[in-house]
């Protein structure tokens with residue numbers, strides 16, 4: 001049994017981010033040298049692991065690419081085993097500002113999961129067209145499930161307390177967007193609470209996002225459908241058990 005400790009584990013999913021991950025890790029440690037940083041190198045074919053190690057992170061190496069969700073589940077499993085009571089995801093590409101980590105962690109005073117959310121009056125992050133509509137619909141659906149108003153449910157900049165870490169170890173899908181959306185809905189159904197904290201997102205430092213505009217729009221549309229179905233199913237199941245009671 002590992003003893004629980006108060007340090008915060010910052011989990012950084014990274015796939016071929018050798019140009020960004022070093023700066024990201026150094027920035028995190030510059031904000032607070034007490035943070036423990038775990039970079040999950042997800043089968044990168046570049047120097048991501050070495051660069052992360054040299055910058056002062058613990059590197060968890062996956063033998064092949066699992067996707068962001070698989071990498072995060074690895075990070076949460078590590079957090080759970082080592083007894084961390086708070087963990088937060090910060091992307092390797094520089095989009096999540098380490099200066100906001102403390103702010104997102106503070107959300108854990110009110111809930112089990114705290115989301116660093118764009119579109120909450122802060123910053124100038126803009127998404128347009130069908131992608132924007134899909135994100136608005138998704139936010140409405142998940143807000144209903146979470147019983148609180150959420151505006152950015154696909155943000156990866158999220159903090160978890162011990163209860164949420166344990167929940168994520170048992171369920172965290174590896175598929176793109178499942179890592180944010182599906183994991184959130186399942187956590188809410190398991191009784192966990194969610195809050196959001198406004199943050200500004202920065203542009204990616206180098207390289208391209210793993211999904212282009214078409215890929216991410218298709219995934220978003222699919223997620224709207226899947227979550228809509230999950231929502232339709234849920235009340236019926238409850239009604240049946242009430243009947244039985």
Ligand SMILES: Nc1nc2c(ncn2[C@@H]2O[C@H](COP(=O)(O)OP(=O)(O)O)[C@@H](O)[C@H]2O)c(=O)[nH]1
Nearest residue numbers: 013014015017042067068071091092093209210
């Ligand atoms: N572990 C892992 N990380 C990934 C993968 N794809 C992207 N990432 C990381 O997840 C973060 C967000 O990815 P990104 O492609 O920028 O997605 P976006 O910001 O949602 O457009 C970055 O730190 C990436 O390095 C993957 O397949 N595995």
Ligand SMILES: [Mg+2]
Nearest residue numbers: 093095204209
């Ligand atoms: Mg990104």
